[in-house]
Amino acid sequence: MNTKTRLYTISVYTENNIGLLNRISAIFQRRHINIESLNISPSEIEGVAKFSIVVYMTEVNIKKIIGQIEKQIEVIKAYYHSDENTIYQISGLFKIKSDLLFEEPQIQNIIKESNARIVTVNTNFFVIEKSGKKDEIVKLHEQLSVFGIMQYTRSGRVAITKDEMKISTLLESYNN
Amino acid sequence: METKTIKDSETSIKVTEKISGSEAIVRCLIEEEVKIIYGYPGGAIMPVYDELFKYQDKIHHVLTRHEQGATHSAQGFARISGKVGVAIATSGPGATNLITGIADAQIDSTPMVCITGQVPSHLLGSDAFQETDIVGISTPVTKWNCQVTKAADIPEALAKAFYIARSGRPGPVLVDITKDAQFEEFDFTYEKCTKVRSYNPIPKTDFSSLEAAAKLINTAKKPFIIWGQGIILSEAEDQLKALIEKAGIPAAWTILGASAIETSHPLNVGMLGMHGNYAPNVLTNECDVLIAIGMRFDDRVTGKLDEYATQAKVIHFEIDPAEIDKNVKTEVAVLGDAKASLEAILPLINENSHTEWHQKFKELYAIEYEKVIKNDLHPTKEGLTMGEVIKEINTQSKGNAAIVTDVGQHQMIACRYAEFNKTKSNITSGGLGTMGFGLPAAIGAKMAAPEREVVSISGDGGYQMTIQELGTIFQQKAAVKVVVLNNDFLGMVRQWQQLFFDNRYASTEMVNPNFVAIAEGYYIKARKVTKREELAEAIAEMMESKEAYFLEVCVEKEGNVFPMVPSGASVSEIRLE
Numbered sequence: 001m002n003t004k005t006r007l008y009t010i011s012v013y014t015e016n017n018i019g020l021l022n023r024i025s026a027i028f029q030r031r032h033i034n035i036e037s038l039n040i041s042p043s044e045i046e047g048v049a050k051f052s053i054v055v056y057m058t059e060v061n062i063k064k065i066i067g068q069i070e071k072q073i074e075v076i077k078a079y080y081h082s083d084e085n086t087i088y089q090i091s092g093l094f095k096i097k098s099d100l101l102f103e104e105p106q107i108q109n110i111i112k113e114s115n116a117r118i119v120t121v122n123t124n125f126f127v128i129e130k131s132g133k134k135d136e137i138v139k140l141h142e143q144l145s146v147f148g149i150m151q152y153t154r155s156g157r158v159a160i161t162k163d164e165m166k167i168s169t170l171l172e173s174y175n176n
Numbered sequence: 177m178e179t180k181t182i183k184d185s186e187t188s189i190k191v192t193e194k195i196s197g198s199e200a201i202v203r204c205l206i207e208e209e210v211k212i213i214y215g216y217p218g219g220a221i222m223p224v225y226d227e228l229f230k231y232q233d234k235i236h237h238v239l240t241r242h243e244q245g246a247t248h249s250a251q252g253f254a255r256i257s258g259k260v261g262v263a264i265a266t267s268g269p270g271a272t273n274l275i276t277g278i279a280d281a282q283i284d285s286t287p288m289v290c291i292t293g294q295v296p297s298h299l300l301g302s303d304a305f306q307e308t309d310i311v312g313i314s315t316p317v318t319k320w321n322c323q324v325t326k327a328a329d330i331p332e333a334l335a336k337a338f339y340i341a342r343s344g345r346p347g348p349v350l351v352d353i354t355k356d357a358q359f360e361e362f363d364f365t366y367e368k369c370t371k372v373r374s375y376n377p378i379p380k381t382d383f384s385s386l387e388a389a390a391k392l393i394n395t396a397k398k399p400f401i402i403w404g405q406g407i408i409l410s411e412a413e414d415q416l417k418a419l420i421e422k423a424g425i426p427a428a429w430t431i432l433g434a435s436a437i438e439t440s441h442p443l444n445v446g447m448l449g450m451h452g453n454y455a456p457n458v459l460t461n462e463c464d465v466l467i468a469i470g471m472r473f474d475d476r477v478t479g480k481l482d483e484y485a486t487q488a489k490v491i492h493f494e495i496d497p498a499e500i501d502k503n504v505k506t507e508v509a510v511l512g513d514a515k516a517s518l519e520a521i522l523p524l525i526n527e528n529s530h531t532e533w534h535q536k537f538k539e540l541y542a543i544e545y546e547k548v549i550k551n552d553l554h555p556t557k558e559g560l561t562m563g564e565v566i567k568e569i570n571t572q573s574k575g576n577a578a579i580v581t582d583v584g585q586h587q588m589i590a591c592r593y594a595e596f597n598k599t600k601s602n603i604t605s606g607g608l609g610t611m612g613f614g615l616p617a618a619i620g621a622k623m624a625a626p627e628r629e630v631v632s633i634s635g636d637g638g639y640q641m642t643i644q645e646l647g648t649i650f651q652q653k654a655a656v657k658v659v660v661l662n663n664d665f666l667g668m669v670r671q672w673q674q675l676f677f678d679n680r681y682a683s684t685e686m687v688n689p690n691f692v693a694i695a696e697g698y699y700i701k702a703r704k705v706t707k708r709e710e711l712a713e714a715i716a717e718m719m720e721s722k723e724a725y726f727l728e729v730c731v732e733k734e735g736n737v738f739p740m741v742p743s744g745a746s747v748s749e750i751r752l753e
Contacts, residue, residue, distance in 0.1 A: 067498030073320045076374045
């Protein structure tokens, strides 16, 4: 088994309960593992929430973590995936002074070439949104930094697996 | 106010009546057949105490002298009876004082339900008087917890709490209930919880894993069984015995597995781990198939993992999938309940005797006897040993007592030398190593099983961490026999200082009070023994006592516990001196 640290996405299907985030994050904290990004959203099943957690870990240790996450009462199932097995996206938002849009024509080219889009424009500022891989957002950030960015933020990773997750089947089997 | 169920031929209609949240809490406990609870009142839990007053003929509330004592008593209750222990406390400091016991129950898989009062819901988060985020604090040390802010949610929360605490791998659960929810009235009905959608307490056993395990066991030349508390929790004692007898496999136990099979059984080869027996530790690294049942390869059992049983194929019978491959890589994992798995595998196992292999255990036992056991149990030098006290208790109790220990040297000696005829007779703090556990746990054990002789054995250090529970013994008239093995030291730490810190005894010497006077202050019969000649007679007096009895035995000050696997060493590097 691989003992090298690499980036993994952990998907956790859970009941939507207060306090569960605490319970799950405590498992990482105990082992002194930094969570690179975290996203919690509804899943394809009504009433079931999905955590997407991105961490650098070894495969040996991530298996142990998965066991300890699944052990939590309100966790239905947890999986880990390498980047090759998922389709994932993050989103970045950039707030820039409106004047620059006209003073620096290059900005318009950058927006176009990076497939970003302008979300809003007013007299003071405009906001660019870009979804994609982390590298793409980072690259856009670098390009825009030259002109001065008023605000910048990046979301956690959202991921969907190439394999079927079979959560509904699992829930049915628990109910029988 | 009873909830009546009217049954006709087709339907059953539940008739409900309006009661308060606090009354509902007590009614839920009654529905769960709880008869004894341990706790301490305070502002945010007072409505519940008011109901406990009304229902005192149904539920006996034991007022401990500290909330920590309430949890340990609930643990002792659970460990001897196999039932869920219940502890109750107020908000803030009352709740935080439960934490040590909860953490202990979590790591030792003890079923326990803790109920805490909380400030009224409109004050949550406002730093109100005696407000603490007990749900947040207890999260990492509970199997499950929740906060209830509406009376109508109480029955479901408590039903779930009991179900989760006792099912699968048991553990502690905490339900925090705001004071306004305790006062609020609602229509009460109670339904026991039998499943939680996202929770699978007993994983399905794969028959092919049983076949693979049986094949390994049947072809093994030097098989070795190591069992843990899983045997006791799943009540698989008879099935384990049947397996070891049929296959002729020597079997050793972790500290929490002690007493599952009687000490005198010829295939019971003793205790594993840091202060366990010589043969099982050394031969762990010589067996060819290691069969672990209901145990979790704690570091105190395995020593250095890189050199632990690397030559052996490991079979792991386990209810908790998170334990598989956590510390030791397994060849075959048999998931499921130990009792069911052992029952299923028995027909697949061939009869065998492994006489030569068993002979090895006997040879190593002889070495341990000469170097360690003889001097512990039959000392010739002046100064009483802890071992001879345990031996005398064995003799006089005929191995029928439940031994409740604290943590430290006396604990290791007691577990090494106590003779057990009955299961659920060894109650100790294993995983957490909680000093102060023993005395309150013994109270809980005695109250759960009044017909049994319960002997609490502590050191002078741990005893003083919860010594105030003598008040509980006195008030409850709990006939616990309390033995303190006094060496005027925090003995285990002192032993490490002697062996690994060049005799620098930093803060381990205890200047102790008059323990007999303290016990007598609580009107408990008490006696102190300093000489070997007095020991047998003093223990006889203690055992004959119908009431609680305190016995202080002054033992040699600087006795050491051997064998010992030094911290970080391999189990085969176990030291005899």
